[in-house]
Amino acid sequence: MSAISASEKVDGFTRKSMRKAQKQRKSQGSSQYRTQSAPVELSPLPQLKDAPSTEQQELFTQKLQQCCMLFDFLDSVTDLKSKEIKRATLNELVDFVSTNRGVLVESAYPEITNMISTNIFRALPPSDNPDFDPEEDEPTLEASWPHMQLVYEFLLRFLENPDFQPSIAKRHIDQKFVLQLLELFDSEDPRERDFLKTILHRIYGKFLGLRAFIRKQINNIFLRFIYETEHFNGVAELLEILGSIINGFALPLKAEHKQFLMKVLIPLHTAKGLALFHAQAYCVVQFLEKDPTLTEPVIRGLLKFWPKTCSQKEVMFLGEIEEILDVIEPTQFKKIQEPLFKQISKCVANPHFQVAERALYFWNNEYILSLIEENIDKVLPIMFGSLYRISKEHWNPTIVALVYNVLKTLMEMNCTLFDELTSSYKADRQREKKKEQERDELWKKLEELRLSNATLVQNNSHGLPSVQNNNNNNNNNSNNDSVNEDKSADGAAETVDGKDTMEASESTPCAK
């Protein structure tokens, strides 16, 4: 067993960074190429700029057709000459549509869209890394990018050409075209997604008839992402596009847009990836700037999806809340202050110092401070308990210092209320405890009631089906179980556990 280093043996799990270093950077071809028959060798055509203007259109078409040939980029040695010819031709085509006027005649449109569709529309290959994490992992890059990039570039120039006529193009750039374009947003290659973003934005701008369709399909992608697959690489890019679309919505907002906000954008906050959050926050704020009356449902929605275990995400949520508070109207603030500050008071008391710190930073924001001051009689009673407690209990000195400052600020806002709360703090805590006891008692009584009823039921009706009995039995069992668990968790067993973990620390010659 000498070949293996000791550290590797002890750990067993190689670290992620190590694994990554070993894995060479991979690129991926599309499924598309491989289903085609072998490419024919290309022969160079004359330059467009050298052709007489009468033959230019014909040559343009020929070149577009030539560029429909696809090559295998995973094999870097085959068809080198043809690949180079296609690359040069694509470059020339990009140049041709971006600098020349009057080249986009009607007959060119189908050829152009055909060339673009053939090159970019493809079934995206399966991901190399099924649990691809955009923050951690290197994306798999598209192998045929040297050509693909130029095709995207060409599409963009085509759309941006001053002679471009949506009325002709809409026969080719139709719903099906857009749908395929949207599917490509799932590409792992960020360069491709970036192009797609700009292109979709242009299409949205130029084709009024496609706008509703595009919005609906984006909705579907998001809903699939939220409720079905939890995987789609282009969510952030699509959100960016939506951000600027929302900006242009007319007032009053249509029901469709409000539905998007509440049923798609807010639930999208349940997503795992953190990279999305900036774009989300941007969209949400855009909506609220358009229509402030949406503030209450939006904040309630965010509170509903508030992260329970992921502190990193909680920090993001707090950031988004602050952005919303920055633009909130005082009347809206009043509507939402109670549930909102109940959450903030929980965050402030969070044992994770980054969460607590992010929440406490709200008190550095002048506008938020003014809102709090206006409503100090409502906010202070909600916040006081947590702040008072963590000023004594929090493990992190920075947090304690921040809390002192916040308490001081709040005290200055309403001194009498502050004093009242301080003096009633203990009594309040005791009342809470008492309430808890009462709850336990109630449940106990209920349990007794249930038992007596159950026996009654059993005695009264012999014929009654067994569902009820089963139910009781189950409940009884589970109660017993929990009692047993309590027992087994006492002294001896615990210390043994302690020993076993010690054992895991291996090479120490003497464990004690």
Next chain:
Amino acid sequence: MAGADGDDSLYPIAVLIDELRNEDVQLRLNSIKKLSTIALALGVERTRTELLPFLTDTIYDEDEVLLALAEQLGNFTMLVGGPEYVHCLLPPLESLATVEETVVRDKAVESLRKISQEHSPVDLEVHFEPLVKRLASGDWFTSRTSACGLFSVCYPRVSSTVKAEIRQHFRTLCSDDTPMVRRAAASKLGEFAKVLELDYVKSDIISLFTALASDEQDSVRLLAVEACVSIATLLPQEDLETLVMPTLRQAAEDKSWRVRYMVADKFSELQKAVGPEITKNDLVPAFQNLLKDCEAEVRAAAANKVKEFCENLPEDNREQIIMTHILPCVKELVSDTNQHVKSALASVIMGLSTILGKDNTIEHLLPLFLAQLKDECPEVRLNIISNLDCVNEVIGIRQLSQSLLPAIVELAEDAKWRVRLAIIEYMPLLAGQLGVEFFDEKLNTLCMAWLIDHVYAIREAATCNLMKLVEKFGAEWAQNTIVPKVLGMANDPNYLHRMTTLFCINALSEACGQDITTKQMLPVVLKMSNDQVANVRFNVAKSLQKIGPVLDSNALQSEVKPTLEKLSGDSDMDVKYFAQEAIIVLALA
């Protein structure tokens, strides 16, 4: 109900309402989980008139709470007064079936499906079916997706007019605007087809199936492949060719690899559903293509099915089909570029030997096995080794042993402990097939080396392995080959190795029997009671407790008892605890 008189009856609803409004989700969740308790206490009537309306009204909550509620309501029939009142449960479940969160919705549908069986045919038409219709024509996609799962449970028990309506609703949902609903419909297509009359299967289902199988979204198309299995099973053989096969052929060559993957994944089911003739003519070439697919995912899924596919081929020309059509593809896959493909193949390829018989195996398969035993990927080698028993039955393992050994040795020393762990688990099997001589000569050292591995899981598995070997080769063999080595470790300077001796003794004592345990093992254990490390000492106590029953009562009284008594006065509290425990268990007090 008895609880209805007196103040007691006020508790449940008061507690529930109070708790359901509590700010703390956990408390709300607790009270929902005890809903049946509350309902029982309330009695059936108040449950129907007070509790259920209350629940229906308060459905805006955290998804966890809703999930618990949806689950509870599925078991509520008795609590609302039995089947004649079961329809009271429909309103809350209906709202739950429209919730956004998928798990809540699914659970609500599951509960609805459950209680649908408890409805009388009349109630089904009066209460349940209208609910399905409402859901099916809901505004938001969630209610329509939920509806898809409810058609098949009510269809068989309603009148023919209502049946016609249900079919119409299902048809509408299959061409719904949103892909989410079409996916839901496609995933229930097979289930719905099963409850339909055969004529309607042919007239309705086939057209829906064809449409869904050529949907613009691959996520819908692939679900149609799943439905294909059930549909093909329902149709008479003569209709399959015209009604199902065109679509299936198209799916096997779909441009999206996800669809092809699904075909590969369902291949055995498809094969059974379409029968031997179509298999021969259509599925064999389709399967060849899938084995040669350009996407590794598809190849791996197909490779997984190689054995099952071959097994289910019609016997009359099975061998010929395998030899001329399948085997050439399999040979290619052995040197595939993707390791998942190779390891998928390695996990089934050995199964082919029983189908092909001795001569073919030696001539054609053996070279492949040998190649895979030398594969660079440990998983491939492991999969081959773990299936050795299939080959053993056909040609005997000797043919392989020369290549096996280097493969085993390499795996035994692999840097990844999970690989080492896996090979240990196959040791008893290998030892049994290779025989004791081969084992002593080649493998014994490996087995002993694992006892001092750096990873506890390996040491633990190695101990267990020794026990199984002793069970196979007998106590005498143990006494000569392994016991001395194990006992020798009791003097090792590393306390972990000393403890391994104890663990081995625990495992071996029973298999070795009273004689060896008393004469050879016990003295070593007793000596270790003086070890300076407390962990060793309390493991001595544990070991004594374990081997006590194997020892004779004489040794127990004269040797074990004094030692345990000494340990029960140890300075370490854990040593004391386990010594006392052993004394009690062995009844030495």
